[in-house]
Amino acid sequence: MKYFSTRGAEARLSFEEAVLAGLSPDGGLYIPESIPSLPADWRTSWRTHSFTDLAVAVLSLYISADEIAPPELRDLVERSYAGFRHPDVTPLRTLDGGLSVLELWHGPTFAFKDVALQLLGNLFEFFLARRNARKAAGEARERLTVVGATSGDTGSAAIYGLRGKADIEIFILHPKGRVSPIQEAQMTTVTDANVHNVAVKGTFDDCQDIVKALFADTEFNATHHLGAVNSINWARILAQTVYYFHAFFQAQATLPADTTLQFVVPTGNFGDVLAGFYAQRMGLPMARLAVATNANDILARFWASGRYEKIAAAPVPPPPTGALAEGKDASGVTATLSPAMDILVSSNFERLLWYLAFETAAGDGEEARRTAACGTLAGWMGSMKADGRVEVPTAVLEAARRDFVAERVSDEQTLVTIAAFYAREQPYVSDPHTAVGLAAAAVIGPTNSPNTHQIVLSTAHPAKFSEAVSRALADAPGFDFARDVLPAEFEGLLERERRVVDVERAEVALVKAVIEGVAARKVGGV
Ligand SMILES: *Cc1c(COP(=O)(O)O)cnc(C)c1O
Numbered sequence: 094m095k096y097f098s099t100r101g102a103e104a105r106l107s108f109e110e111a112v113l114a115g116l117s118p119d120g121g122l123y124i125p126e127s128i129p130s131l132p133a134d135w136r137t138s139w140r141t142h143s144f145t146d147l148a149v150a151v152l153s154l155y156i157s158a159d160e161i162a163p164p165e166l167r168d169l170v171e172r173s174y175a176g177f178r179h180p181d182v183t184p185l186r187t188l189d190g191g192l193s194v195l196e197l198w199h200g201p202t203f204a205f206k207d208v209a210l211q212l213l214g215n216l217f218e219f220f221l222a223r224r225n226a227r228k229a230a231g232e233a234r235e236r237l238t239v240v241g242a243t244s245g246d247t248g249s250a251a252i253y254g255l256r257g258k259a260d261i262e263i264f265i266l267h268p269k270g271r272v273s274p275i276q277e278a279q280m281t282t283v284t285d286a287n288v289h290n291v292a293v294k295g296t297f298d299d300c301q302d303i304v305k306a307l308f309a310d311t312e313f314n315a316t317h318h319l320g321a322v323n324s325i326n327w328a329r330i331l332a333q334t335v336y337y338f339h340a341f342f343q344a345q346a347t348l349p350a351d352t353t354l355q356f357v358v359p360t361g362n363f364g365d366v367l368a369g370f371y372a373q374r375m376g377l378p379m380a381r382l383a384v385a386t387n388a389n390d391i392l393a394r395f396w397a398s399g400r401y402e403k404i405a406a407a408p409v410p411p412p413p414t415g416a417l418a419e420g421k422d423a424s425g426v427t428a429t430l431s432p433a434m435d436i437l438v439s440s441n442f443e444r445l446l447w448y449l450a451f452e453t454a455a456g457d458g459e460e461a462r463r464t465a466a467c468g469t470l471a472g473w474m475g476s477m478k479a480d481g482r483v484e485v486p487t488a489v490l491e492a493a494r495r496d497f498v499a500e501r502v503s504d505e506q507t508l509v510t511i512a513a514f515y516a517r518e519q520p521y522v523s524d525p526h527t528a529v530g531l532a533a534a535a536v537i538g539p540t541n542s543p544n545t546h547q548i549v550l551s552t553a554h555p556a557k558f559s560e561a562v563s564r565a566l567a568d569a570p571g572f573d574f575a576r577d578v579l580p581a582e583f584e585g586l587l588e589r590e591r592r593v594v595d596v597e598r599a600e601v602a603l604v605k606a607v608i609e610g611v612a613a614r615k616v617g618g619v
Pocket residue numbers: 204205206246247324359360361362363364365366433434526552553
């Protein structure tokens with residue numbers, strides 16, 4: 094299986110090259126040259142598979158055996174999910190009222206990004222080890238310096254994915270004092286020698302600007318082999334397709350045979366729900382995928398209008414009661430109670446747009462349509478960059494509506510939903526991101542056929558977002574955050590030993606000096 098960029102179909106990369114590169118030099122994202130079909134007997138032969146069996150089965154459709162031999166792939170997968178706290182890795186839990194949640198947060202940092210980042214870390218290490226083993230004696234080892242900025246959530250999942258990995262250093266910048274205490278502790282209590290938390294006196298945007306400047310500095314980049322683990326990496330999407338299959342088989346075991354599943358996905362950068370699209374295209378039967386956004390609703394607006402537009406033409410309506418002020422920051426992002434979904438544009442949406450362009454392209458033969466789709470997409474992305482908006486043709490919007498529905502959920506609805514699910518006969522405490530999905534499911538539900546069963550993807554443990562959960566359940570009788578929500582793993586976290594480098598001003602040069610200092614120590618053999 095080879096990969097090419099959404100903006101130009103000429104170059105064909107191996108899986109390894111696509112994963113190590115992350116983003117294509119032309120600015121596009123890598124996609125497989127074709128979406129593999131499931132084996133004819135998948136329903137029976139995969140039915141009793143464990144999560145890791147399924148992961149091996151799905152991944153091997155996208156990774157040639159001559160790139161990663163089957164026993165090596167199995168070993169990578171098993172090591173990636175051995176640390177999950179639940180034997181099913183991503184358990185499906187049925188709530189009363191005829192709805193299920195697929196809990197994706199049983200990994201080390203209690204959020205869904207662990208599913209992908211645990212595998213990505215092992216893939217990076219595997220590829221580097223193989224390259225270094227082929228080097229002649231005395232030749233410099235290949236190393237990777239992963240640099241990222243976080244406002245809280247992604248940083249810890251990346252750190253846990255890469256901690257202790259050979260030939261990899263990871264530097265995660267966070268705005269000092271501006272991430273929640275739990276999230277700060279989750280990151281900075283990882284004391285492995287290759288993990289470097291950098292607390293920058295400044296904002297998240299400052300951190301992000303510094304990271305962008307480092308990647309744009311070709312000389313620095315070439316010296317340190319900068320790598321990114323952001324959500325556009327193909328391996329992350331691929332890892333996430335697995336739990337759609339796992340959910341299907343878990344649901345099949347308990348639901349009537351004629352049930353159609355609908356996955357409802359709390360969405361930010363469109364990585365989680367895009368994995369569902371790949372599963373569907375491979376042949377997993379499902380109703381239209383449901384995209385749930387918060388007030389940062391560029392995707393909900395796209396499905397309503399066919400316009401993919403950074404800033405709403407009309408101002409976003411205020412929340413119903415006015416009790417909650419959803420403020421926009423300087424970049425135009427609205428700060429909500431579901432911060433991991435606070436985005437201006439959805440980076441992985443480009444991949445879906447490519448498939449929509451491909452499916453509606455004129456031209457004779459696959460290759461011609463593929464080339465046409467890349468051209469169309471490059472044009473759309475050019476408009477996005479120049480004008481902050483693009484309007485797709487009606488045929489493209491119709492194609493998008495065949496496979497997806499989308500719904501926007503306010504902070505007010507998020508709080509009400511958390512409270513409502515806690516008040517059920519079997520109380521369920523959901524985090525605010527999952528609650529966005531639960532709220533959207535309720536709105537979309539009546540548009541489904543009667544034998545549809547909704548599965549909401551639950552993306553974080555409620556203890557990670559204590560502020561929103563405590564606020565929603567402040568008046569709930571008998572609710573006790575420490576007793577009902579806080580996992581044992583979080584106890585004492587705030588008191589544990591920390592490792593963090595302070596950077597006194599938000600300046601690229603100061604962060605460069607931190608990275609160079611570490612590199613000098615490591616090359617010196619320490
Ligand atoms: C990242 C994240 C999301 C959004 O996922 P995307 O793949 O970016 O759409 C939702 N919830 C939580 C808790 C997350 O960390």
